[in-house]
Amino acid sequence: MGTGNRSGKKVYLFLAMAAAVGLCAGLFLFQQTKAVVPKYVFTYAENQTKDYPTTMGGMKFAALVGERTQGRIRILVQAEGVLGSETEVIRQMRYGGIDFARISLAQVADHIPEMNVLQLPYLYEDADHMWRVLDGEIGERFLHYPEQYDLIGLSWYDAGARNIYCSTKPVRTLEDIKGLNIRVQESDTMSEMITALGAVPVKIPYDQVYAALERRQVDGAENNWSSYEAMQHYEVARYYTVDEHIRIPEMQICAKHTWEQLSEEDRVIILECAKESALYERRLWKEYERTARETALENQVEEIVLSAQEKKKFQDAVKPLYERYDAEYGEDIAQIRALGNLNKKE
Numbered sequence: 001m002g003t004g005n006r007s008g009k010k011v012y013l014f015l016a017m018a019a020a021v022g023l024c025a026g027l028f029l030f031q032q033t034k035a036v037v038p039k040y041v042f043t044y045a046e047n048q049t050k051d052y053p054t055t056m057g058g059m060k061f062a063a064l065v066g067e068r069t070q071g072r073i074r075i076l077v078q079a080e081g082v083l084g085s086e087t088e089v090i091r092q093m094r095y096g097g098i099d100f101a102r103i104s105l106a107q108v109a110d111h112i113p114e115m116n117v118l119q120l121p122y123l124y125e126d127a128d129h130m131w132r133v134l135d136g137e138i139g140e141r142f143l144h145y146p147e148q149y150d151l152i153g154l155s156w157y158d159a160g161a162r163n164i165y166c167s168t169k170p171v172r173t174l175e176d177i178k179g180l181n182i183r184v185q186e187s188d189t190m191s192e193m194i195t196a197l198g199a200v201p202v203k204i205p206y207d208q209v210y211a212a213l214e215r216r217q218v219d220g221a222e223n224n225w226s227s228y229e230a231m232q233h234y235e236v237a238r239y240y241t242v243d244e245h246i247r248i249p250e251m252q253i254c255a256k257h258t259w260e261q262l263s264e265e266d267r268v269i270i271l272e273c274a275k276e277s278a279l280y281e282r283r284l285w286k287e288y289e290r291t292a293r294e295t296a297l298e299n300q301v302e303e304i305v306l307s308a309q310e311k312k313k314f315q316d317a318v319k320p321l322y323e324r325y326d327a328e329y330g331e332d333i334a335q336i337r338a339l340g341n342l343n344k345k346e
């Protein structure tokens with residue numbers, strides 16, 4: 001009997017312990033579930049492919065925000081333009097459909113004229129010059145401009161230099177570009193620039209450029225090596241002329257109506273994460289751009305590098321844009337230019 005009692009007690013003890021373990025596990029799971037139920041689920045629009053640096057930057061941003069808000073804010077990055085063209089995304093952000101996006105400055109500036117200054121052709125001497133501008137007081141000031149258009153600027157991403165590429169013939173001189181139909185973004189400044197070079201601008205959304213080149217609706221387009229490769233434009237336009245006519249940085253933006261829902265503490269987190277993700281994107285950019293060029297060259301692309309003399313002709317051809325912008329935004333242009341020669345002065 002005594003032995004029976006002892007084994008009965010053991011069974012009770014075992015059951016009690018199992019119940020306690022179960023209770024703890026239940027509590028733990030409850031806590032965990034509580035922690036991962038987000039208070040906000042936001043959409044983030046991106047028109048590049050999933051492995052493109054800007055998309056990876058967006059994913060990093062979403063992950064950092066998730067971590068630092070303990071799952072309270074969840075950001076869903078929708079790549080490959082599934083949420084619409086950049087123009088449509090901007091419209092939807094203003095009217096409540098999309099919360100965040102990474103957008104080419106050219107598209108944002110098309111609604112905010114004073115932002116065009118940051119993307120004038122041949123404005124920056126090189127990438128370092130552009131980053132001195134964007135990482136400093138000027139870049140910070142320009143991040144606030146979209147507020148007048150119900151958008152909040154968060155950070156600047158890299159997009160390298162843009163070059164002209166053609167399907168119908170190689171562009172070796174400024175003369176060669178005369179009269180060609182060149183696809184541009186939905187941006188008046190980009191149209192003006194292509195007109196100044198002597199070609200005819202045709203506005204087409206990014207996702208339709210491949211088809212337009214293939215059907216010979218346009219003779220060519222212009223973009224950085226990374227986009228040229230990622231969108232496989234090299235398959236249908238194999239003459240790539242490195243004229244580096246423009247650097248158009250990318251912007252990470254948030255819709256004002258979304259921003260206004262957030263507490264001050266969450267806004268600080270979002271801004272911090274956006275800026276950190278931008279540094280990450282900028283690191284990825286360099287490597288992606290290099291391999292994109294290699295892939296294009298392995299696929300029978302002819303790379304045409306302009307001589308300094310020929311490049312000067314391109315630079316002179318776009319001067320009328322400066323005459324126009326100088327009248328209103330001369331001070332900004334002068335400030336940007338002043339940051340250009342720092343290295344040489346040392």
Ligand code: GCU
Nearest residue numbers: 047103104159185206223227
């Ligand atoms: C770049 C930019 C895109 C933009 C595209 C364009 O590739 O990253 O966001 O849409 O230029 O030329 O339209």
